[in-house]
Amino acid sequence: MRDRPSYLSPAGDRHFDGLADKFSESLYGAFRGELRLALLDRLLPEMLELHGQPVLEVGGGLGQLAGWLVERGHAVTLTEPSAEMLDRARSRLEGQPLTCLQASLQALPSLAPGPWPLITCHAVLEWMGEPRAALATLAGLLAPGGQLSLMVFNRDALRLSNVIKGNLEKALADRLEGQGRRRRLTPMSPLTHDQVVTWAAENGLAVTAVAGVRVFLDYLRCAPEEAADRQALLELEWRYCRVDPHWRLGRYLLYTLTRPEEPAS
Numbered sequence: 001m002r003d004r005p006s007y008l009s010p011a012g013d014r015h016f017d018g019l020a021d022k023f024s025e026s027l028y029g030a031f032r033g034e035l036r037l038a039l040l041d042r043l044l045p046e047m048l049e050l051h052g053q054p055v056l057e058v059g060g061g062l063g064q065l066a067g068w069l070v071e072r073g074h075a076v077t078l079t080e081p082s083a084e085m086l087d088r089a090r091s092r093l094e095g096q097p098l099t100c101l102q103a104s105l106q107a108l109p110s111l112a113p114g115p116w117p118l119i120t121c122h123a124v125l126e127w128m129g130e131p132r133a134a135l136a137t138l139a140g141l142l143a144p145g146g147q148l149s150l151m152v153f154n155r156d157a158l159r160l161s162n163v164i165k166g167n168l169e170k171a172l173a174d175r176l177e178g179q180g181r182r183r184r185l186t187p188m189s190p191l192t193h194d195q196v197v198t199w200a201a202e203n204g205l206a207v208t209a210v211a212g213v214r215v216f217l218d219y220l221r222c223a224p225e226e227a228a229d230r231q232a233l234l235e236l237e238w239r240y241c242r243v244d245p246h247w248r249l250g251r252y253l254l255y256t257l258t259r260p261e262e263p264a265s
């Protein structure tokens with residue numbers, strides 16, 4: 001048996017210890033992060049039924065989504081295995097009413113069993129060795145009628161962006177995933193839409209909404225610099241993020257997965 005590399009957790013996941021600065025700068029310190037947050041701000045109220053219900057935020061990273069939910073009156077339990085990321089989230093959300101818990105997704109059935117009416121898990125499954133098992137765990141934490149807001153890194157978009165960059169041999173060999181090594185931010189388990197749909201069905205979850213996040217930005221020859229161009233791109237992303245075929249090539253795929261209500265006995 002091969003030894004597990006030291007940068008992975010015992011479960012084979014990439015916890016973000018040692019990556020907080022790089023992640024913060026390369027995503028949220030850049031226009032792509034701003035665009036993601038602006039799109040989520042518009043998409044989540046349309047894709048989810050939000051009425052101030054308690055939320056379990058899984059792999060909450062630096063706390064942006066937790067903050068957004070707290071502002072809307074939700075009681076948020078932010079969970080995150082990386083002490084470094086959780087410390088950043090705590091500082092960002094200081095004084096806000098929320099619970100922070102250092103825990104991996106795998107530990108949640110014992111540490112935060114719920115069942116939860118709303119779970120959010122954005123950009124986490126692609127950093128895990130066993131994303132299919134992770135989705136089953138999340139499904140087990142959902143209350144009947146509960147909603148899971150799931151966002152995953154899209155393998156098909158990763159292929160297209162590699163081809164556009166000229167990484168033809170890599171694309172031809174379908175060697176798209178990263179290794180989770182050191183400070184690299186290419187995820188080890190990018191997912192396809194078919195995988196999410198199949199795994200949702202395996203766990204009795206209905207796909208009630210889907211969108212692509214960043215359906216254009218990553219394919220531009222020159223990223224927009226001027227405020228007016230950035231605004232125009234946001235409007236384009238917004239207009240086409242739920243339109244076939246554009247959503248399918250979003251850098252991230254955003255889903256609402258719903259556990260059906262139990263039939264009244």
Ligand SMILES: C[S@@+](CC[C@H](N)C(=O)[O-])C[C@H]1O[C@@H](n2cnc3c(N)ncnc32)[C@H](O)[C@@H]1O
Pocket residue numbers: 013014015016017058059060061062064080081082085103104105106121122123124127128
């Ligand atoms: C790309 S970041 C996303 C952070 C945040 N959800 C966001 O969208 O900005 C991935 C996060 O998943 C966390 N993570 C990795 N393995 C995990 C696991 N087994 N359980 C929960 N979170 C995990 C990492 O520590 C990291 O904070």
